[in-house]
Amino acid sequence: MPSDEILRTHLQELRRGTVVVASLAALRRPDYGYALLQRLTGHGFPVDANTLYPLLRRLEDQGLLTSEWNTEESRPRKFYWTSEEGETVLHQLLDDLAAVQTSMTGLIQGVDR
Amino acid sequence: MSSLTDRYLAATLGAVPAARREEIATELRASIEDMIDGKEAAGVSVAVAEREVLTELGDPAALAARYANRRLQLIGPAYYLVWERLLKLLLSFVPATVGIVVGLVAAVDGDASDAIGKGIGTAIEVAVHVAFWTTLTFAVIERTNTPLNLPEWSVDRLREERARGERQVGLADCVAAVALLALVIAYLPLQHFHSWVTDADGGNLPILDPALWSFWLPFLIAVLVGEAVVEILRYRAGGWTWPLVAVNAVLGAAFAVPVVWLLLTDRLFNPDFVARFEWLSRPDNLDTVATVAVVATIAVTLWGVFDSTVKACRR
Numbered sequence: 001m002p003s004d005e006i007l008r009t010h011l012q013e014l015r016r017g018t019v020v021v022a023s024l025a026a027l028r029r030p031d032y033g034y035a036l037l038q039r040l041t042g043h044g045f046p047v048d049a050n051t052l053y054p055l056l057r058r059l060e061d062q063g064l065l066t067s068e069w070n071t072e073e074s075r076p077r078k079f080y081w082t083s084e085e086g087e088t089v090l091h092q093l094l095d096d097l098a099a100v101q102t103s104m105t106g107l108i109q110g111v112d113r
Numbered sequence: 114m115s116s117l118t119d120r121y122l123a124a125t126l127g128a129v130p131a132a133r134r135e136e137i138a139t140e141l142r143a144s145i146e147d148m149i150d151g152k153e154a155a156g157v158s159v160a161v162a163e164r165e166v167l168t169e170l171g172d173p174a175a176l177a178a179r180y181a182n183r184r185l186q187l188i189g190p191a192y193y194l195v196w197e198r199l200l201k202l203l204l205s206f207v208p209a210t211v212g213i214v215v216g217l218v219a220a221v222d223g224d225a226s227d228a229i230g231k232g233i234g235t236a237i238e239v240a241v242h243v244a245f246w247t248t249l250t251f252a253v254i255e256r257t258n259t260p261l262n263l264p265e266w267s268v269d270r271l272r273e274e275r276a277r278g279e280r281q282v283g284l285a286d287c288v289a290a291v292a293l294l295a296l297v298i299a300y301l302p303l304q305h306f307h308s309w310v311t312d313a314d315g316g317n318l319p320i321l322d323p324a325l326w327s328f329w330l331p332f333l334i335a336v337l338v339g340e341a342v343v344e345i346l347r348y349r350a351g352g353w354t355w356p357l358v359a360v361n362a363v364l365g366a367a368f369a370v371p372v373v374w375l376l377l378t379d380r381l382f383n384p385d386f387v388a389r390f391e392w393l394s395r396p397d398n399l400d401t402v403a404t405v406a407v408v409a410t411i412a413v414t415l416w417g418v419f420d421s422t423v424k425a426c427r428r
Contacts (some may be wrong), residue, residue: 033140034147050170053144054179057137075143078136 019047019055021097024090027065030081056080064089118145121167128177137180145170188251195263196251203243205423209415212236213408220377220404229373232411287348294341298334310386318386325380329371336368353425362418369414376403376410 022045026036033053040047059065064086070077082090122142126134145166152162170176178185188196216232254261301321310318321330343361347353353361375381379399388394393402 032147033144034151038151048169049144049148049166050176050179053141054176054182057133057180058182075146076139077143078140 018097019045019051020059021090021093022047023052023055023059024064024082024086024093027080027082027086030068030079032070032077032079036080059086117163117167118142121145121170121173124173125177125180128174128183129180133180184255186255188248188255192251192255192261195261196247200244200247203247204240205419207243208236208240209419211239213411213415216411217404217408220407226377228377228407229411284348287344290344291341294337294344298337298341301330301334310389312385312389318389319383320386322380322383325375329375333368333371336364339364340368352428353421354428355425358418358421358425361421365414365417369410372410373407376407379403381406 019040022040022043023036026039026043031039033049033056036056037047037049037052040052056065060067060080064083065080066083066086067078067080070079122138122145125141126138129137148166148169149159149162152165153159157165175185177183212232212235215235216228219231220228304321305319305323305326307317310320312318340361343357343364347357350357372381381403382399387399392398
């Protein structure tokens with residue numbers, strides 16, 4: 001029986017890349033940091049706040065997200081949404097994710113590609 | 114505004130690039146307040162919620178590093194192996210070489226009693242410097258992402274003799290090493306009775322001081338016998354093992370230290386033998402011979418220790 005520690009590390013490794021895909025997909029609808037965090041958690045993508053907030057900035061720096069400040073509400077919030085470039089990247093990432101799933105299914109069922 | 118969040122923001126933003134500080138501050142503050150509100154709505158008191166949220170966000174320095182995309186390692190995997198190889202290479206010979214040269218200069222300057230200590234002290238100092246500056250250079254390279262343009266690893270780099278568990282030492286090597294030691298051991302009594310140097314009356318002149326037979330020469334012979342035993346054990350073990358390396362180093366020191374000490378105190382050579390040669394009997398020349406012999410002894414001993422260590426590492 002593998003220790004919880006080993007299992008946790010492998011799950012972490014497996015989940016790492018999906019945060020980016022999930023964020024790009026979720027931000028087709030504009031949102032601010034905390035609301036996105038809630039939305040991702042609600043959809044089964046638990047992500048640490050200290051990972052997500054810096055990640056949003058990094059994706060923005062890479063041109064995959066666009067942002068705008070909204071100062072109409074009680075506190076100023078930065079809204080992010082997926083840019084055109086982000087949409088292209090998201091498509092490729094989703095394709096790859098599907099390919100991984102297909103390959104895995106094939107592997108398990110013993111079907112050659 | 115609660116002071117805990119303020120303090121957290123201050124601690125985080127200090128390490129974030131100044132150009133983006135204000136924007137990150139506003140966004141992070143709003144996010145923290147959102148998170149506190151969320152917990153409050155779930156029935157947690159504000160003070161507890163704040164503590165929980167900040168604990169969740171973790172060490173401000175780590176969060177700032179994520180914002181700044183800064184690495185939390187001194188030398189990462191991209192450069193680690195190059196750093197390690199270079200450091201090992203430099204440490205393998207630079208400190209010893211500099212130490213010997215400094216010790217030699219001290220000995221020639223007439224400060225013979227102090228020469229060994231000075232040499233060893235300098236070697237240690239040089240080793241610390243080499244390690245520090247190499248590491249610093251690589252830490253800077255890591256942070257600036259400098260490409261090193263080193264050749265890619267290829268199978269051609271595999272060394273044949275590195276195959277694990279393979280015998281490093283053949284029977285021929287063992288026999289040769291033991292035979293050499295036997296010759297040296299045999300020479301010690303031989304030179305006492307037959308050195309091919311004669312005094313004015315045609316009698317034999319021993320090269321080494323006969324007074325040393327009371328203790329030092331038997332001691333050195335015992336050490337040499339020990340070294341022969343190490344050679345045989347090494348052959349049986351198939352190469353250098355760490356216990357053998359340790360014993361070999363102790364024996365090396367047990368041989369080199371008395372020899373160097375006897376040389377530096379002018380007690381190794383037979384005074385009559387020295388007096389027989391006019392050139393050798395001049396104090397300056399005798400010192401030169403002693404110095405060369407000291408350096409040779411130290412170099413051979415250090416090489417023996419170094420060589421056995423490297424071979425033990427490779428096993």
